Amino acid sequence: MSDANVRIPEAAKERLATIAAAEGLSLRAYLARLAETLLTPEERAERAEQARAALERWTGYAPSTTEQRELDGELDRRLAQAAAR
Template sequence: MADADVRIPAEARDRLTEVAAAEGLSLRAYLARLAQTLLTREWNGYDPAPGRPDGAVIATAAPQRWAARPVRILDLDL
């Protein structure tokens, strides 16, 4: 997997670093494992959670791509 520069708030970086360290990993290794996990499982778009009981909301400029999925769509196409 190629490296990428991603800008995130310092608080988020610090929290991810803490989570990685708790698992005995560097931030780089933790993010690589997370990316591999996310890229190798199929996501159907429905992801209910206590804060999202109705599942995921997708913000996209191509709403037709998500039309058949069980998600709520926020159309960003201008």
């Protein structure tokens, strides 16, 4: 496996190295593991669709596009309210 160089601020590198060391890993190993655990936007969208389909099968709940927008707006509002605290 070839390595790649990534330029990030020194403070970010030090923080990641500290987190890696606390988990008994080198920075290289930690970043490789992190990359394996994160989802791409496409993977997140696919998982969200799978979850929505499972919820619909399980409960029969299938919100319309308008209902989804309203629920998303409500969630955004509540998250903003919680972040302001």
